Amino acid sequence: MQESVLSTENLKKSFGGLVVAEGIHFRVGKNEARCIIGPNGAGKTTFFNLVTGLLSSDSGSIRIENKDVTRLPVNERQKLGLVRTFQAPRIFPLFSVFDNVLLALQANRRFGSLIKCLFPNKNDTEEIQHAMEQTGLLHVSDRLAGSLSHGEKKRVEMAMAIVQKPKVLLMDEPTAGMTVKETQEIADLVNQIRRQMSVVIVEHDMEFVREIADVISVLYKGNLVREGTLHELENDPFIQEIYLGSVAL
Secondary structure, eight states: OOOEEEEEEEEEEEETTEEEEEEEEEEEETTOEEEEEOOTTSSHHHHHHHHHTSSOOSEEEEEETTEEOTTOOHHHHHHTTEEEEOSSOOOOTTSBHHHHHHHHHHHTOTTOOHHHHHSOOHHHHHHHHHHHHHTTOGGGTTSBGGGSOHHHHHHHHHHHHHTTOOSEEEEESTTTTOOHHHHHHHHHHHHHHTTTSEEEEEOOOHHHHHHHOSEEEEEETTEEEEEEOHHHHTTOHHHHHHHHTOOOO
């Protein structure tokens, strides 16, 4: 069995009487592209919030490789290689694209400093340029991030994630609001970067899922109800009923 780079065991969370994660067991292997699907309100973003530390779980455990990170804060999980992008890009709009990626590069370094941010060395500059090249941003590197299109802002956030060289990159609806061309570019990028890291993606666009996913996990009402390939799941009557809204757990 392949060693997991990210795993959860019996992960639970509720808000009062509302259960949003019901004992989730989840594993991602090295260089795996995993998509998480499910109808609105299934608990997909909540699961990401639990895994990254934005929400604390009621019980269960979260591991990055063999290290239990269940009670570690967000920044400590980032230092261990767990990085995330959001539905709405979290960037610095009044900074250039280059400086956004530079800030992300320095953020998790133990000895990062203002001087290093103001005067990046040659190695840092090369890493930043490589991340921008991968995400198709070199031609806008000097522009203010806030002046870019929605799709470009998404790619800025992806460059900020990639430059940190994570073990696992979590992406929350990366194609939301994208054109068909932009969606294909993101699919191509995911298929490229997965050689360097594992990628876990919450996504509604099933054509995008078809293009990039090794394994699909289906969440419904806080439960992980199915896992498999798209071929295994797309004709599953239970999955079809979930999306038609006629299943009750």
